[in-house]
Amino acid sequence: MPPSPLRIGILSTANIARAFVSGVRPSSTVTVTAVASRDRAKAAAFAREVGIPHSHGSYEALLADSEIDAVYIPLPNSMHAEWSIRAVEAGKHVLCEKPLSATAAEARAMFDAARKHGVYLVEGYPYRAQPQTLKMRELLDAGALGKVEMMQASFGFTLSQEVNIRLSPVLAGGALMDAGSYAVSLVRMVARERPSRVQAVAHWTDSGVDRILVATLEFPSGLLAQISCSFSTTAHRQALIAGSEGVLQTTFFNHPSPAAPPVLQLRRGKGWDTAAEVIEVPATNGFLAEAEVFERLVRQGPASWTGASAEESIDIMLTLEALLRSARSGKAVDIDTSTER
Numbered sequence: 001m002p003p004s005p006l007r008i009g010i011l012s013t014a015n016i017a018r019a020f021v022s023g024v025r026p027s028s029t030v031t032v033t034a035v036a037s038r039d040r041a042k043a044a045a046f047a048r049e050v051g052i053p054h055s056h057g058s059y060e061a062l063l064a065d066s067e068i069d070a071v072y073i074p075l076p077n078s079m080h081a082e083w084s085i086r087a088v089e090a091g092k093h094v095l096c097e098k099p100l101s102a103t104a105a106e107a108r109a110m111f112d113a114a115r116k117h118g119v120y121l122v123e124g125y126p127y128r129a130q131p132q133t134l135k136m137r138e139l140l141d142a143g144a145l146g147k148v149e150m151m152q153a154s155f156g157f158t159l160s161q162e163v164n165i166r167l168s169p170v171l172a173g174g175a176l177m178d179a180g181s182y183a184v185s186l187v188r189m190v191a192r193e194r195p196s197r198v199q200a201v202a203h204w205t206d207s208g209v210d211r212i213l214v215a216t217l218e219f220p221s222g223l224l225a226q227i228s229c230s231f232s233t234t235a236h237r238q239a240l241i242a243g244s245e246g247v248l249q250t251t252f253f254n255h256p257s258p259a260a261p262p263v264l265q266l267r268r269g270k271g272w273d274t275a276a277e278v279i280e281v282p283a284t285n286g287f288l289a290e291a292e293v294f295e296r297l298v299r300q301g302p303a304s305w306t307g308a309s310a311e312e313s314i315d316i317m318l319t320l321e322a323l324l325r326s327a328r329s330g331k332a333v334d335i336d337t338s339t340e341r
């Protein structure tokens, strides 16, 4: 008999929760059984709309629900730490939206709490569960690029709303925390280490968050990376990873589609004389892939998880913090690569 599906509860009626529920729906290993809102009527309406059996009128009530094994947390960034910690204290496994927290200190406290309570807590980057990314990691592990020397990762889109959690400094918004966290996570995944020095330049919204940011990151290995992110360009998402023996380009999409295909293009060799190989990879809904790999983490252990490790998530937060400090001060910022994680 296969085990019964992992029962997930959602903290809040966030927009992205709708996409999560519809993505996960076909799964036989994961099921969304409840949603909570600060407003009981809103939770009930959301549950009816997306077909979730139970709703709760507070986040606390969902955490007290014994029919829930794990929670998905798509709250504003500034609330991730508090509610992840409350969830692990209630004995629930946690799949928390990116960025994991507002600071690296919060991220460390979250992982400490999860360890103490014997549950899993992870940061969700759907692209990390996509076949596109798994294939890219396989190529990198096999040395297809030789020594990786340089990379660029960019993600931006137009944020046209005037009221949005992404525009709030209090809720830890900003282009870097939002789209930029993807670029930083990709760079950290490829580098396999924490950057040692970063320098960023940004333009700011009237509300006081970065609306466009570009930056350089230096790694102890010598790898140099450039990242960029924005709320004021048309939608784009792409990365280029260049090594001594080859170059790879990817879209690292969360949810590839016919309009936004899972591009993975590899050119081997040093010159222009080799044709680029277009590597065909299947595409799936990123939330479905992510939730199913989360279920395997919970049921089968850490070797099954393809997403960011605790170490990576802490490094991502350290990097995001340093990049913001640099953008605000106009100076390069060193990151201590020797501190406890």
Ligand SMILES: NC(=O)c1ccc[n+]([C@@H]2O[C@H](COP(=O)([O-])OP(=O)(O)OC[C@H]3O[C@@H](n4cnc5c(N)ncnc54)[C@H](OP(=O)(O)O)[C@@H]3O)[C@@H](O)[C@H]2O)c1
Pocket: 012, 013, 014, 015, 016, 017, 036, 037, 038, 039, 042, 043, 073, 074, 075, 076, 077, 079, 097, 098, 099, 124, 125, 126, 164, 165, 178, 254
């Ligand atoms: N992985 C991805 O593809 C992806 C995509 C988009 C967003 N995200 C992440 O998901 C999270 C949510 O993003 P979203 O755009 O879906 O957010 P959103 O629509 O603004 O929803 C956030 C929810 O948080 C709750 N909330 C509690 N306190 C709040 C406050 N002070 N202000 C606003 N909302 C508050 C609200 O739910 P109730 O009123 O029901 O309590 C609200 O619906 C963010 O961390 C974001 O980075 C990830």
